[in-house]
Structure formats: C-alpha cells, structure tokens
Amino acid sequence: MASNESLTTSLDAEVLRQRLASLALTEGVRRWDLGASCSTDTSVQVDRGEAKQMKGAQRSAITLRVWNDDGLVGITSTSDLSDAGLARALAGARDASAYGNVDEIPDFSPLATAPLPVLQQPLSTPLSILTLLDTLRDAERDLLGRHPAIGTVPYNGLAQRSSDRLYINSDGACRQQRLSTASLYLYARAEEAGRKPRSSGAVRLAYGAADLDVAGCVQEAAERTIAHLDYAPIATGRYTCVFSPEAFLDLIGAFSSLFNARAVLDGVSLSRRESLGEQLAVPFLSLHDNGLNPANVGAAAFDGEGTPTRRLALLEGGVLRHFLHSEATARAFGVSPTGHAGLGAKVSVGPDWFEIGPTPGSGGGAPGLDRFAPGASGDDRGLVVIDSLSALHAGVKASQGSFSLPFDGWLVQNGASRSIEAATVAGDIRTLLNAILGFEGPAKVTPDGLCPHVWVEGLSITGDA
Amino acid sequence: MLEPLLAGGRSAGADLVEVFLERSDHLGMLAEQDVITSVSPAFGAGAGLRVFLGDRDGFVSTNDLSTAGLRAALEQALGMLGLVLPLQAGGRFDGLPELRDFAAAKEGWLPSCPSLAEATSRLLEGTDRLQAHGQHLQVRRGSYARDWQEVLVAASDGTFARDVRLHQSVGLNVLAADGDHRASLGRRYGTSDSPDDLRQWDAEAAAVDVCSSAGTMLRADYVEAGQFPVVLANRFGGVIFHEACGHLLETTQVERATTPFADMVGQPIAHPSLTAIDEGHTAGAFGSLAMDDEGMEPQRTVLIENGILQRFLSDRAGERRTGHPRTGSGRRQSHAFAAASRMRNTFIAAGPHTPEQLIASVDRGLYCKSMGGGSVGPTGQFNFAVEEGYLIENGSLTRPVKGATLIGDAKEVMPRISMCANDLELAAGFCGSVSGSIFVTVGQPHIKVDTITVGGR
Structure with a gap:
C-alpha cells in the first residue's frame, strides 16, 4: 500500500505553492492552479441512551489543473499530498490535458485576486467526543420524553468539523479559508398501537458544537413528529398548497438549472441565453443567491476558481435577471464570474444559499395569508401544507421541468390540521412559479436558505383515499 | 505495521480491532455531442480503523498512512470507547495468519483497462450512434467510469485478506425536445472484474435502446x-x-x-x-x-x-x-x-x-x-x-x-x-x-x- 507521510491537518498555502511551482518547473508545466482542502471531523450517534457509533476522520484532498503547451486543460485529484503524490497528480493532469476540450478552454478567473468579502465566522475549539456523546444522549432522552409514541430516534447525529481550504494558481493567486462548523440532526420515529409509524425531525447548524441550538432542535423535531401522529389519507385532486420554507427551497434547488449558465450552454436548462429579462414567475417573487448571508453557517468566501462569493439577483419581480457563472460560462456570456464555480476539467456551476421572498414594492401577492384562518382554502377541499419533500433525485426531471414527489404534510380544513398519510405532489416548475399566490409569515432561516411559507394554487396531489 | 496496531488495540482492552487499508484509482470521462468535455482521473489511499468493545464501536478514517498517523487514528478510536493505548502491547493477540490473497490473480487488471485514447474513442462512438439513431435530440451524452480499488483487511480475530476490485460502467443519456415536448432518458451498463468491459460494450445496441425509448416518451x-x-x-x-x-x-x-x-x-x-x-x-x-x-x-x-x-x-x-x-x-x-x-x-x-x-x-x-x-x-x-x-x-x-x-x-x-x-x-x-x-x-x-x-x- 502507498504511504503518505507528509500529511498534516492544516494546509500551509505558501509551502504548497512552492512545492507545486517546483514540481511544475521540473515537469515543464508553466500554467496550473489547484484547490486543496483538509479537515478533521468527529461525530457521534446514539441509540436509546447508548453510544451507537463514534467516528473521527482526517481528510485531505487536492485537485490539480494544468494547461499544456497547446493551451488545453487536464486535471487530476488525489488525497496524497506527499511530494510523490503531487508529482503523480501533475503527470496525470498533463496526460489528461491531451484530451482537453478545444471548444471550451477554462482560464484563471479574472477575479481570483480580487478582494474577498469579510465573513464573521468564529473558529471554535472542538469539544471532546465524549462531550458530544453526552450532549446527544441528553437530546435524545429529551426527545423520547416528549410523547409516549416516540419510541426511537433512528436517525441522529452530532458532528463537528475543522477545515482548511485554499485556491492557488501559477499567476500568484492565493486564497485560504479556515472554518469550524457543527451540525445536529434528530429524526424521530413514533408509532401508536394499530397505527402506522410516523417520522419527522429537525436540523441545526452552528460554528461550534457548543453553539448549537440543541433545545430548539429537540423542540422542532418533537413538534413535527407529534403533528404527524394523527393522520388520514387524502383524496386525489387539485389543491392549493402551502410549501414550508424547507420544502420550497428544496424544490427551487432541484430546479436551479433554470439559473445555471453551465446548464444553459449545455442545453439541459429550461432557460436559454435570451431568457434573461423574461418573466419567469409571478411579478412579486424575488430570488437571490447569497452565500454571504450571515445566517449561512459555513459560507465559502470564494468558489473553486478563487472568485469571491457575492449576492446575485436571479429573479426580481419574477423576471430572470442573472445566471450563476463560472469563469468559462461568464466569458461565453460576456459577463463577470459570479463566484459559483467548482474546479474541474469541465467546471461545474451551482448555487450557494437562496433568499426567497416578495419583491420590494410589488405588494407581495395576496395579503394576510393564514392557513388557519376561516375559509382560507376558499372551498371545502382544504389546503395542503407540504412540510418536506422526498426523493428529489428521482422525482425531479429538471430538464423537462416536471416533478412528482412524495411529501410529508398536513391537510388544513376549517382551521384544523391533520397529517396526510402518504401522498405525492406533481406539476411543472414553470407553471408552479406562475401559480404562486403569496407568502405567509416571515422568512425563516434554514440550512439551504431564507424563505417564508409559499402558497401555490392548483397543484396535483395523489393520495390513498 | 499492522500487527502492532492490532496488538496494541487488544492490549488496551478492545474486543476487536480492524484495520481497512485502501488504494484507489478512478477515471471519469464525459462526452457531449461529439466532443470529450471532461477527463477526470483521481487516485488516493487511506485507512479506516474500527475498534469494538461490547456492542459499541469507534471508527476513525485517515489519509495519513504513516506509522504515526495510523497509531494516532487507533488512539483516537480507542479513546472513543474510554480505552488508552498502553506503552507496551502484550498478550491478547496471537498474530496474523497467512494472507488470504484474492488479489494475486488480479494484479494485471488496471494496466489491462482501456487507455485514455481507447476510452475516449469508445465514448465518442456511443454519442455518434445516438446521433445516428435518435430524432429531435438536443443533448447527447456518454459517460464512462472506471474504479479500481485495492483493499486489505486485518483484524485481531485473525482476519487477514487482500483483494482488488474493478468496476466499469458506461452510460448514454439524451434529451429529446420538440416544441414543448421534452424527454430526458438514460441507460447505464456496468460490470465488475472485467478489464475488457468497455471494449465489449455494444454501443450500437445501447444507442438504439436509448433512442427508441426517448422517441416513445417524447410525446407521452x-x-x-x-x-x-x-x-x-x-x-x-x-x-x-x-x-x-x-x-x-x-x-x-x-x-x-x-x-x-x-x-x-x-x-x-x-x-x-x-x-x-x-x-x-x-x-x-x-x-x-x-x-x-x-x-x-x-x-x-x-x-x-x-x-x-x-x-x-x-x-x-x-x-x-x-x-x-x-x-x-x-x-x-x-x-x-x-x-x-x-x-x-x-x-x-x-x-x-x-x-x-x-x-x-x-x-x-x-x-x-x-x-x-x-x-x-x-x-x-x-x-x-x-x-x-x-x-x-x-x-x-x-x-x-x-x-x-x-x-x-x-x-x-x-x-x-x-x-x-x-x-x-x-x-x-x-x-x-x-x-x-x-x-x-x-x-x-x-x-x-x-x-x-x-x-x-
């Protein structure tokens, strides 16, 4: 087996730059860049008061990209940061560059040396794994005690990570970001005699395990799980639906190719180059991508190409304003990179963190929406509250615009709500974006973004009744 | 290197200590329309150390395969169970038996796999066949992945075995579009332990299969x-x-x-x-x-x-x-x-x-x-x-x-x-x-x- 003797748990950017520069000189490679990361993780899981599994990990990774004498690009990735590993990666990238795409050659981002945003990201000292274990045990015990039907918390975990990532290129760019994060998830399973088991949960993120809102996570997991205990099948038909912030953000994320310049160029987006400026949604919907939102725990200060992260308007007044870009797609569109790139032979593009809500000055759609208000649904059929969507990987056809997704939620009739036994929601994303009625309540911070409850009319629900 | 780890873990009080060592070599490739748009090699190595005490366990993974790195990982895993690595290991471990080497006959697999040139050529043949058999195809994609993995497992219960695995898969995907009608569809084929898999892949039949289904589903x-x-x-x-x-x-x-x-x-x-x-x-x-x-x-x-x-x-x-x-x-x-x-x-x-x-x-x-x-x-x-x-x-x-x-x-x-x-x-x-x-x-x-x-x- 190979050995890897130079590994450290943090990265020295200048040392790595010098090692790569020296190797590249030896191999005759004049132009290169790299993304590297290393991290240490600890995590615990529990099962009815007992430690189920405790894990630790030290990880390192580097992706090296080189330009050959013909200007074509090749890459190689490795976890071996020794001199031998880097030399092999460099040789592999050079070999791969012979098959670089002549039709689209990536370049260094013009913003790879631009000033970075200042992020308030406190570095936390990791807690001992036994402290994590005690914390999770207490949380599990608390959750199990919230209702007699809650018998287990089958999916749970408390994890903390210290990480270091950097971007370096042969033109002198050098980005580095150190980060500590922690996460807690609790998914409870509840079952009453003669009834089907029900499940729900909650997640919390913070910059350190000591800062996690454990009580809030337990409370939310308990409330959500208990709220699904009394369930009934729902009749198949068309309903006005109220998406929870989490569910709506999941759906928008699954269709983010609408806003993705890479997908547009590849022909797999529903948007086209000329879609910019077109009305895509109701005239009161705004959608921004903003990895810099202070509530976005663990925000990246720069993307895979070293471009600074920034806030970008995707929809304003329902009109498509901008696409997410890498260096290459931005060049193809004649704009600046937006800080949403990965690093690869073909550079991927993806969103960071969405902000969704009413467009200022638009009125924000129907006012005063309240699912529990008398006559809220407008008929006897009731409102369907979609709390969480499942199986987005299987049920979303992003390039077709269609979705058919199982969900957990409630039917609200005359101010009373009852959990739905099992159902799917189906539709077309473009139709949905133009069937939004308005927003209910204030925007809520979630791990994927900021969003209020969103009302949508006329969605197809399939149930068992 | 392995026996001292296993002996140390057992001496610390663990019921069972297991070390999993891995080397990997991956190649990913993407063809779009008639162009290779991504060739992505990756390689790496690492270890996973697992320690059991009763029905509890601690697991630590690391990319650091040095003696010090593996020892540190073992100490961390033991610490999760309240155990401490003693200064000197003694007793409770009888040593490893002879290696059960499933990999001996497989050493030649990786060099026998298709070269970059051969793999790119076969993938482009796939997208070309899609063009030949499809209608209204807006996007034609072919993807290939080759995963080679060498693993060695040693445990304090006498497990000591090595193997090499090889998986190759090739997929074709299309997006057919005609007016408002759209259909995206794909098929993936995969085998294990056959360096010739990509060479034997029937690109023609695969393309006919995908195009036939996409054509049917376009107006469904x-x-x-x-x-x-x-x-x-x-x-x-x-x-x-x-x-x-x-x-x-x-x-x-x-x-x-x-x-x-x-x-x-x-x-x-x-x-x-x-x-x-x-x-x-x-x-x-x-x-x-x-x-x-x-x-x-x-x-x-x-x-x-x-x-x-x-x-x-x-x-x-x-x-x-x-x-x-x-x-x-x-x-x-x-x-x-x-x-x-x-x-x-x-x-x-x-x-x-x-x-x-x-x-x-x-x-x-x-x-x-x-x-x-x-x-x-x-x-x-x-x-x-x-x-x-x-x-x-x-x-x-x-x-x-x-x-x-x-x-x-x-x-x-x-x-x-x-x-x-x-x-x-x-x-x-x-x-x-x-x-x-x-x-x-x-x-x-x-x-x-x-x-x-x-x-x-």
Whole structure:
C-alpha cells in the first residue's frame, strides 16, 4: 500500500505553492492552479441512551489543473499530498490535458485576486467526543420524553468539523479559508398501537458544537413528529398548497438549472441565453443567491476558481435577471464570474444559499395569508401544507421541468390540521412559479436558505383515499 | 505495521480491532455531442480503523498512512470507547495468519483497462450512434467510469485478506425536445472484474435502446394518478424490491428499529409466489465480491423463500448488536466509511409465468418498462420514479405515459406481488446508504403488483 507521510491537518498555502511551482518547473508545466482542502471531523450517534457509533476522520484532498503547451486543460485529484503524490497528480493532469476540450478552454478567473468579502465566522475549539456523546444522549432522552409514541430516534447525529481550504494558481493567486462548523440532526420515529409509524425531525447548524441550538432542535423535531401522529389519507385532486420554507427551497434547488449558465450552454436548462429579462414567475417573487448571508453557517468566501462569493439577483419581480457563472460560462456570456464555480476539467456551476421572498414594492401577492384562518382554502377541499419533500433525485426531471414527489404534510380544513398519510405532489416548475399566490409569515432561516411559507394554487396531489 | 496496531488495540482492552487499508484509482470521462468535455482521473489511499468493545464501536478514517498517523487514528478510536493505548502491547493477540490473497490473480487488471485514447474513442462512438439513431435530440451524452480499488483487511480475530476490485460502467443519456415536448432518458451498463468491459460494450445496441425509448416518451402524456395494478419489467425493475424490502432486511435497520420485519424470521412477509435472494457470486455482476469489506467471503443468502422471511443481511456490527450471523455483506464506499450490512446482487427469483400472461391479467393498469431512482424512508415508505411507462388496457399495452411515481409501504406491498414471470435478468446500479455509495445489482423477472399508489397528475 502507498504511504503518505507528509500529511498534516492544516494546509500551509505558501509551502504548497512552492512545492507545486517546483514540481511544475521540473515537469515543464508553466500554467496550473489547484484547490486543496483538509479537515478533521468527529461525530457521534446514539441509540436509546447508548453510544451507537463514534467516528473521527482526517481528510485531505487536492485537485490539480494544468494547461499544456497547446493551451488545453487536464486535471487530476488525489488525497496524497506527499511530494510523490503531487508529482503523480501533475503527470496525470498533463496526460489528461491531451484530451482537453478545444471548444471550451477554462482560464484563471479574472477575479481570483480580487478582494474577498469579510465573513464573521468564529473558529471554535472542538469539544471532546465524549462531550458530544453526552450532549446527544441528553437530546435524545429529551426527545423520547416528549410523547409516549416516540419510541426511537433512528436517525441522529452530532458532528463537528475543522477545515482548511485554499485556491492557488501559477499567476500568484492565493486564497485560504479556515472554518469550524457543527451540525445536529434528530429524526424521530413514533408509532401508536394499530397505527402506522410516523417520522419527522429537525436540523441545526452552528460554528461550534457548543453553539448549537440543541433545545430548539429537540423542540422542532418533537413538534413535527407529534403533528404527524394523527393522520388520514387524502383524496386525489387539485389543491392549493402551502410549501414550508424547507420544502420550497428544496424544490427551487432541484430546479436551479433554470439559473445555471453551465446548464444553459449545455442545453439541459429550461432557460436559454435570451431568457434573461423574461418573466419567469409571478411579478412579486424575488430570488437571490447569497452565500454571504450571515445566517449561512459555513459560507465559502470564494468558489473553486478563487472568485469571491457575492449576492446575485436571479429573479426580481419574477423576471430572470442573472445566471450563476463560472469563469468559462461568464466569458461565453460576456459577463463577470459570479463566484459559483467548482474546479474541474469541465467546471461545474451551482448555487450557494437562496433568499426567497416578495419583491420590494410589488405588494407581495395576496395579503394576510393564514392557513388557519376561516375559509382560507376558499372551498371545502382544504389546503395542503407540504412540510418536506422526498426523493428529489428521482422525482425531479429538471430538464423537462416536471416533478412528482412524495411529501410529508398536513391537510388544513376549517382551521384544523391533520397529517396526510402518504401522498405525492406533481406539476411543472414553470407553471408552479406562475401559480404562486403569496407568502405567509416571515422568512425563516434554514440550512439551504431564507424563505417564508409559499402558497401555490392548483397543484396535483395523489393520495390513498 | 499492522500487527502492532492490532496488538496494541487488544492490549488496551478492545474486543476487536480492524484495520481497512485502501488504494484507489478512478477515471471519469464525459462526452457531449461529439466532443470529450471532461477527463477526470483521481487516485488516493487511506485507512479506516474500527475498534469494538461490547456492542459499541469507534471508527476513525485517515489519509495519513504513516506509522504515526495510523497509531494516532487507533488512539483516537480507542479513546472513543474510554480505552488508552498502553506503552507496551502484550498478550491478547496471537498474530496474523497467512494472507488470504484474492488479489494475486488480479494484479494485471488496471494496466489491462482501456487507455485514455481507447476510452475516449469508445465514448465518442456511443454519442455518434445516438446521433445516428435518435430524432429531435438536443443533448447527447456518454459517460464512462472506471474504479479500481485495492483493499486489505486485518483484524485481531485473525482476519487477514487482500483483494482488488474493478468496476466499469458506461452510460448514454439524451434529451429529446420538440416544441414543448421534452424527454430526458438514460441507460447505464456496468460490470465488475472485467478489464475488457468497455471494449465489449455494444454501443450500437445501447444507442438504439436509448433512442427508441426517448422517441416513445417524447410525446407521452402524463399518467393519471390513482391506485392501479402494475407490471414491472425485468432487469432494473428490481429496484422496487431493493428499495421496498431489501433495505429493510439489512441489520442496520434492525439496529435502528426501523424495519417492520425485525421479529419475523420464519413468518410470511410476502406473497407465496415470491422468493428473493442476495448474493455476491454472479460472475461479472456489479455487486459481486471475492470478499466483503470485512474480509469475509460473500454468501448466497436466501432472504425470502415462497413468501417466508429466511434471513437478514449482516456485518460485524450487525452480528454483535442483533445476533444475526454475518453473511459477507459488510460493505463500504471507501476507507472513510465504517462497513455496514449492505446488499450485493439482489433479485427476485424467476417464476412460472410469461411476461405476456402478467400483462394479460390486468384490465387497467400501468406497465413500467424502465425505472428511475428511488428511496425508502425510516418508516418503510418507499418511492421510485417510472422513467418509461405504458398504460395497460384490457390486457394489452396501449399508450406511453410519463411522470409516474410509485409510492407504498413495504409491509403492504410485498404480499401484493402476486405473479412472477420466467425472465429473470440483472442490472447494474449504485446504492447510497449509511456506508456510502456502493456498486450493486438489482434484478427480477417481470412481476405483477396487484395494486399500488401511482403518483401523477
């Protein structure tokens, strides 16, 4: 087996730059860049008061990209940061560059040396794994005690990570970001005699395990799980639906190719180059991508190409304003990179963190929406509250615009709500974006973004009744 | 290097110490239209150290394979269980036996795989064949992945084994578009332990298959929602059993108390017509293994026989925590994951009927020729997407339909699989779960489910 003797748990950017520069000189490679990361993780899981599994990990990774004498690009990735590993990666990238795409050659981002945003990201000292274990045990015990039907918390975990990532290129760019994060998830399973088991949960993120809102996570997991205990099948038909912030953000994320310049160029987006400026949604919907939102725990200060992260308007007044870009797609569109790139032979593009809500000055759609208000649904059929969507990987056809997704939620009739036994929601994303009625309540911070409850009319629900 | 680790861990008080060492070499490749747009090699090495004490365990993974790095990982894993590595190891470990080397005959596999030039050429042949056979194709994509992995497992119970695995897969995907009509569709083919896999791939047949389905689905109507009898085609139709039942027969689910079948060994859980098997032996199948990731040779495990639950799939932790004997099913994506009980080649056995008899038995229902992905939740609720479906009316296939999702509950659906045809076939797939994404095979003959909820519009 190979050995890897130079590994450290943090990265020295200048040392790595010098090692790569020296190797590249030896191999005759004049132009290169790299993304590297290393991290240490600890995590615990529990099962009815007992430690189920405790894990630790030290990880390192580097992706090296080189330009050959013909200007074509090749890459190689490795976890071996020794001199031998880097030399092999460099040789592999050079070999791969012979098959670089002549039709689209990536370049260094013009913003790879631009000033970075200042992020308030406190570095936390990791807690001992036994402290994590005690914390999770207490949380599990608390959750199990919230209702007699809650018998287990089958999916749970408390994890903390210290990480270091950097971007370096042969033109002198050098980005580095150190980060500590922690996460807690609790998914409870509840079952009453003669009834089907029900499940729900909650997640919390913070910059350190000591800062996690454990009580809030337990409370939310308990409330959500208990709220699904009394369930009934729902009749198949068309309903006005109220998406929870989490569910709506999941759906928008699954269709983010609408806003993705890479997908547009590849022909797999529903948007086209000329879609910019077109009305895509109701005239009161705004959608921004903003990895810099202070509530976005663990925000990246720069993307895979070293471009600074920034806030970008995707929809304003329902009109498509901008696409997410890498260096290459931005060049193809004649704009600046937006800080949403990965690093690869073909550079991927993806969103960071969405902000969704009413467009200022638009009125924000129907006012005063309240699912529990008398006559809220407008008929006897009731409102369907979609709390969480499942199986987005299987049920979303992003390039077709269609979705058919199982969900957990409630039917609200005359101010009373009852959990739905099992159902799917189906539709077309473009139709949905133009069937939004308005927003209910204030925007809520979630791990994927900021969003209020969103009302949508006329969605197809399939149930068992 | 290994024996001092195992001896040290045992001397610290651990019941069992296991070291998993891995080297990997991956190649990913993408062709779009008639151009290679991505060639992505990757290689790496790492170790996963697991320590058991009673039914608890601590697991640490690292990329640092130096003596100091591995020792630090062991100390961390022991510390999770309140154990301390002694200054001097002594007793409680008898040393490793002779290596069981499954890899000896496989040393030449990696250099025998297609070169970059050969692989790119074959992939472009695939996208070229799509162009030749498809209509209204807006996007043509071919992708290839080659995963080579060398693993060595050493444990203080005398396990000491090495293997080399090779998986190759090639896929074709298209997006057909004509006005407002769109259909995206793909197929992936995969084998294990065959360096010539890509060379032997029938690009022509694959392209014809994909283009035929895309052409059919381009103008398909959305399926009407409701509850219908469903006939699922063979091969990848087996994903229904994988998701609906297979995951619930892993001891990880018993440990979590998330399977409704935990106490039902020897009892009926499915229709008497159904027998289901999980094994790791079929030559060339994606889920086949010479040894699992805990160094055990895989067994042929009959899960359900004539509707009666026979066994669970079990790994080291599962055996310790649930009492179900190991089945050679301890699997993990890489050194970064602790092994868990996972499926290998999982299939429903062939039955006595012909596929035509199944379809003829349905007055009004859905024929699922091709399945998309799916998942199962913590309460046994499963779902999966139908990629290519057709209405069954009066015992015959009629119109193509799209947008269907099958949802149900494993405990309720298994007794409704009432007919199995005689055309068992397997298909390669990937399964993501607690120990990462692994290579698996799903399979079945054509089967009939008497009624299931079909989500649609």
